[in-house]
Each structure stands twice: as structure tokens, then as C-alpha cells.
Amino acid sequence: MELIEKLTILADAAKYDASCASSGAPKRSSRGKDGIGATNGMGICHSYTPDGRCVSLLKILLTNFCLYDCQYCVNRRSSDVPRARFTPEEVITLTLDFYQRNYVSGLFLSSGIIQSPDYTMEQLIRVAKVLREEHQFRGYIHLKTIPEADPALIAEAGRFADRLSVNIELPSPESLIRLAPEKEVGSITGAMGTIETASQESRADRRAPKFAPGGQSTQMIVGADASDDSRILHTAEALYGEYRLRRVYYSAFSPIPNSPTSVPMQAPPLLREHRLYQADFLLRGYGFKVRELIGAQGNLPLDIDPKLAWALSNREIFPVDLNLAEPQLIARIPGIGVRSAERIVSLRRLKRIRYDDVVRLRCVIEKAKPFIVTSDYRPRQDAQESGALRQQLSDQPAQMALWG
């Protein structure tokens, strides 16, 4: 099979993994050195596809032959998809070529399970090892970790990769048993634990070789089972706490060709995925707890973002005086982000904050307006009931798209 044909199949097979980040790596440079590649912690999106997703890494599977039969996966063994397999050398050549042309900032390599979990993991490691050692490639490498593989192999992978990820796949153990019969929650979290332990050991000893300095991430599929947002976010919160994950990715289940009857025919609204990402961002960046954002059951509202929803159900805290409030509380005001909160705090050391200052800081003023007090402004809507305010502030209902 021609290389281009393999690439067509194995990129298509990899697209359901949402992660494409090239951030979090330590600073590396090839200036004046043999080899190529640099990272600076920031990550670069080199292109965007018409689905609005960023292209940052060459994201491919080594092979989409697979022994497993996960119902939500296009590459499950019972799926009628074209199959292909790269040699490690082909992946290496493609990575170096795409990198030098500045299409990507590195490689995200995953694979179907062939022969055995250990064998598959060894193949993935070989690609990363040759890139690093023979080609002195200093770009970003993200390796998917096969949870059932030997912990020694996972430890080896972390020496070459900037990021490792093990997908939790589904928000509940029951769904995993039903939809991914060969997988087990125990081995998935076990692999996460192996990565976290190795990472801790490497951080504790400065002379120790670096271990996956970009940390680990995971992905949860949304809408392939009946789990609600509360379940999903609580699972994410537990994972963040226990394994120090950098990111949990939420991937709206995408209808796949020849879908089995065990998974839905319809995709969940992409807006649901969007709200989950917003809530996740509040967990990671704003110090929110899941229980503040959502009850023990149920879903996030679709018409308003989770921060606004939180503010509307906690009206007694508002309005907040921007000249007096703690920075953390300012960042909790709808329409004002962490960066703007920092700017407000540094500006108020020099002068009293006025309404126009907030406008100039490019906060989402319409959203913030009912919740703030400045030296020359008090919200008229302060007395307004939350229900009415919600109606006023909800995202405009999108017109039903005529096409796609």
C-alpha cells in the first residue's frame, strides 16, 4: 500500500481523539545544534480544519487493526473500515517532513491493539525513541498509553514523550463494561497511577531523567452512554485530584459508519461538549468545585454558561465592588476572566476603578453589568429577579441551521 493511502486511513482513524495540544513541554531549542525541533511550553496551532479544530500535531494511528471491540470506536474489530499499518520508519519520516515544512509542532501517536498490549506499546515507544535518539528530534511527542501494557514499558515511554495519555473513555465503570468489554477501569486508572508515580519520582530528584514533562491527559466520550454532566464532571474532578491530570478532554460522540445498535445514532449537541469544557476550565483555572456548578444529578444549562449560572443562583454575593473585592472573587464575576481580574487589581493600585475602565479592559460588559459596582456605577438590575435576568443574558437561540 502506498504511503499516502496509509496516511489517509490512519489520520481518519485518529480524528476521534480530541486532544491535539502541543503545550506544557519544557523549553528546548535546536539553534546551532544537530537535529531539529523546539518547544517553548506554549504550543502552536498550525492550521484549523473546517470543523474548527486546531492542527498542532501529526495525529495518526500506527495501525487501525485492532483486537478490541469497543462499541463507540470506528476501529473496533467488528467495524467494516479499511485497515492499514505504518512501519515505525514511515511515521518517523512523515513527522520530520511535516515538522520541517512547519505544518505541525510534533507527533501524537496512538494505535489499535495488535498481537498484545505489550507489543503495541513497544512499537509506539520505538518510534519516539528513534526520533529522539537517532534524529535528535526536540519537537513535541504525545504517546497514547496502552493501559494493559507492562508498567516498565509505560515508564520507558515517559522518557521520550512530552505527554502521555490514557483514555478513561466513558464516565462510569458500568458503561465501560457494557461498551468496551476488553477494557477495565482498574487497568486504566492503574496506568494513570504508574504515570503519576514515575512523574513524581522524576520531579523529586533533579538529576533524574525527565519523565513526560507535559504531564498526562485523558479523554471522556460524551453522549455514547446515558451519563449526565454531573457524573462526567465528578469523574473529571476525581481524576484531576488523584492523578494530577493536565487536561480532561470531552469528545462529543461522533456518529461512525456502520454504527452498532449499542451506541446512539445521533450525536449529542456540540453545545453540550462546549459547556463541559467551560465548566472544566472553571475547575482548573478558577478554583470552582463541581458541587458549586452542578447538583448531584443533571446537566449543565445550555442557554447560559456555567459561570453565569453559578452567579444567578448565588445572587446574595453580588454585586461585587471592583474597588474592594478579593481578586479571586472578581474572577468569579460573569464576563470577567482571570486576566481581566489581574488587570483590574493592578489598575486599582493607581486609581479608583470606574465603569469605563471595565469597558476598556474588554470584559464582556453586558454579562458583567448586573454583578458589579464601581466608583461611579451601581447595577440597575440588582433588584431584578434571577429568572428575568437569565432570560435577558442567555445566549441568543441559534437559528436552526438549514445546512449542516
Add this chain to the structure above:
Amino acid sequence: MYILHCDNEFPRWREQARQLLMQAIPPHAVVWEEPGYGQLFGNDASLAEPVVRPSPRVPPALLDALALAAQYRVVGRWSLLYRVLWRVTHGERAAMLAGDPDGSELQKRIKAVNREAHHLHAFVRFHPFMGRSGLDYVATHEPAHDVLATASLHFAERLGRQRWLIVSSRDAVWYDGQVLHYRQPCPADWAALAASVKDADDPLWQSYYSSIYNPARLNPKVMQGHMPLRFWAGLLEGRMIPWLVSRTRAGAQRDGQAEAVSAKAGKVIRSPKR
């Protein structure tokens, strides 16, 4: 009224601004003339002889901010910078912060310049160059601000000892494997070199791009927000976008699979014997 020329070069402006501050000339008494334009009113009064007075103390953070904002292309870009400099050196530190009217304009320009540097790092496309020794990769890129000279050093970190050339209609950089050479305007032979490879196809990249795209999630608005239209002409994938979007809208593919893949024969794997 003082009318000055700095040819849109920061070091020259900086020296002039230093002299102006030492002579206590306020912002409203100075204009910088655009290169190639004549001033309707006022005389081209050159600055008096350097005064022996202590140099004004300028915070390093402000100097960095001014150097960045100076790369923002707009008619009259230097007046704002001098006004901010004047105000900060006269005790108004808020003049460089986003909450202040001048500071907000300054920060807006810095943000736009940083964004344009980021666009350069993201959307430059290097074509392998075999034609001549001394060069491995060639690219054409049109930044909206004057970021090429400083932001292109990024590629020396990425490409090690490789030698490369980036040209724009305004200027160009050539990295010889050790040193970065900046030219403004772009030499004609460099421009010709870049034009000779500009439109070369790369079927591998084009296949990858259409395969990694998920047609079940079509969302061209978000794509365009991140990847402005003005860059599309310089990107091989930019020319494919209208075709991919219209195929999806016409219902060519309802699930996530790429058309090129669903056209191929599939293969079910028999249950493994355990």
C-alpha cells in the same frame, strides 16, 4: 512644531524621543512624518543640539512595550508612543496600562503584534529547496505588522542548522545556519526564489488535512476566527477549504469519516482465538 523622520525604525525613534524628553518638549509639539509623505503645515525644525542633562529614567518594561507596539502598522504610530513615554516619565504610570485611554491603545497594539508573531510561527510554510546550495527551505508570508525581523528567529530554534529564507512584499529574512540576515526591502532575487516554489503541491499534507477533518462537526465560523482568510492563499489547505465545506454541506458525508476513506473497501477482523 517639531517634524521628525524616523523611517519607521525603532532605534532612530528612541534616540529622538530621548532628546525630546531631555529638552522637555511635550507630545503635542511633535509629529513624526510618515516615510514618503510631506507635511502640509509646519516647518521641518530639527532638534537643537543635544542638551547635557541627565538621561530620563525609563522602566525597562516600558521600553519593551514601546518596542513591540512600534511594530504595529498604522499611520502616525509614533505619536502615541511618545505620549505614553512622556506621561510615564512624568509620574503617570497608569498611561501604559490597559485601563487608561492611551494605555489601552498601546496594549491593543501590543496584543495585535504578538498575535501577528504567533500567526507567523503558525502559518509560515516552508518548501524544500533543491535548486541552489546554501538554502534548504523557502517560504512566502505576508504579516500584517512589522514582525518578520524579530519573530522569525523562532525558526532558528526549530530548524537547527537548516538554512531558510522567508520573504514578504515588504522585507525578508535569510538564516544561513548561524546568523539571521534581515533585508528591507526584499532583494529581487530572493523574491524570485520564493516565487519559484510558492505553488508546489504536497499531496501528503493535503490528504492528511482532509482526513483529520471531521465532517460531522462542520463549523467554518470557528475555523475562520482562528485562521483569518488573508492567510488562506498562502496555505495549501486554504485552497481545499471551500471544496471540503461545500461537499459536507451537500451531504457527502453524514458521519465523521473522510470521503476518501469511506470509498475504500472495509475489513472486519475475526474474533481472536484465546
